[in-house]
Amino acid sequence: MRITALAGGVGGARFLRGLLHHARQTAAAAEGRGAADHLELTVIGNTGDDITLFGLRVCPDIDTLLYTLGGGIHEGQGWGRADETHHLAEELAALGAEPQWFTLGDKDFATHVYRSQLLGQGMPLSAVVERLSARWGLGELGVRLLPMTDTPVETHVVVDDGGDQRAIHFQEWWVRHRAALPAERFVVAGLDRATPAPGVLDAIREADLVVLPPSNPVVSIGIILGVPGVRDALRGTRAPVVGVSPLVGGRPVRGHADVCLRTIGVEESSAGVAGLYSDFLDGWLVDEDDAMPDRRGLEVVRRPLLMSSVEAAADMAGATVDLGMRLRAARATA
Numbered sequence: 001m002r003i004t005a006l007a008g009g010v011g012g013a014r015f016l017r018g019l020l021h022h023a024r025q026t027a028a029a030a031e032g033r034g035a036a037d038h039l040e041l042t043v044i045g046n047t048g049d050d051i052t053l054f055g056l057r058v059c060p061d062i063d064t065l066l067y068t069l070g071g072g073i074h075e076g077q078g079w080g081r082a083d084e085t086h087h088l089a090e091e092l093a094a095l096g097a098e099p100q101w102f103t104l105g106d107k108d109f110a111t112h113v114y115r116s117q118l119l120g121q122g123m124p125l126s127a128v129v130e131r132l133s134a135r136w137g138l139g140e141l142g143v144r145l146l147p148m149t150d151t152p153v154e155t156h157v158v159v160d161d162g163g164d165q166r167a168i169h170f171q172e173w174w175v176r177h178r179a180a181l182p183a184e185r186f187v188v189a190g191l192d193r194a195t196p197a198p199g200v201l202d203a204i205r206e207a208d209l210v211v212l213p214p215s216n217p218v219v220s221i222g223i224i225l226g227v228p229g230v231r232d233a234l235r236g237t238r239a240p241v242v243g244v245s246p247l248v249g250g251r252p253v254r255g256h257a258d259v260c261l262r263t264i265g266v267e268e269s270s271a272g273v274a275g276l277y278s279d280f281l282d283g284w285l286v287d288e289d290d291a292m293p294d295r296r297g298l299e300v301v302r303r304p305l306l307m308s309s310v311e312a313a314a315d316m317a318g319a320t321v322d323l324g325m326r327l328r329a330a331r332a333t334a
């Protein structure tokens, strides 16, 4: 089965790790019956979070996907490497190098050095991500990771700083200010002239199922949807598109999706998020206790949506796939 997912960082990566876990369990059971259908997963990652720090190109969402799916993530943080040291950052701080609000560990630094070296030699980001994916064994897992675009794109936030409006990089708003600085709007530099990275549109058009994990609907999935051509491909694909709400009781499980939704004037609810995807969404998973008014053409399934463990994420992913397969079967007989 070919599944294509649009993903941000921590939320997306944890969900997709659950999807791989679910697929392994299903394949093992099916093999016993001689009916294995292996998962081919294409992940389209958000690059709007990307930032240049200390002269190095850092791709936080792509790296979180690599480390989580590849088994090298710092579980407690959800980002960065497990068993990290911080000698380089300490030395930079001693030198007075800025910024000091973005934590980079030594092993993580190696990723950014290598990526920057390859980009500096003229390699497109998608080819760099392919190299990094090989390092993390993603191919052996049946996973192809694509950046949404090779065009440099950066999300900025126009903030109100004591009556003064100014634009700061998304990471400065998110990491340094923890999204507490009042935001007026998001501006995504480079997005209007971005082209989808090789394979992105075909992965959406040729999938059996397209999945939207519970990533931030504004600054993760919303940015991918802004790459010219992506939204049209989602509207045009024959695959059902099934999403998972990132909100439980109107509150994000992690991150600041509520603040981001408020900033763009959308209700902080599962229904509000579904409205952002209404032109292509076929199925929607919401938390058991969440209100979700009926919407024509949208099949809603209720599940506990807390990814408290790999097993819990696998259960959510399994429900997502089941809903997608049900929608596919219904289309085939329609």
Ligand SMILES: C[C@H](OP(=O)(O)O)C(=O)O
Binding pocket: 007, 008, 009, 010, 011, 012, 013, 214, 215, 216, 220, 221, 246, 252, 254, 255, 256, 257
């Ligand atoms: C919910 C969000 O998920 P992401 O957009 O990083 O996948 C987060 O972890 O902050």
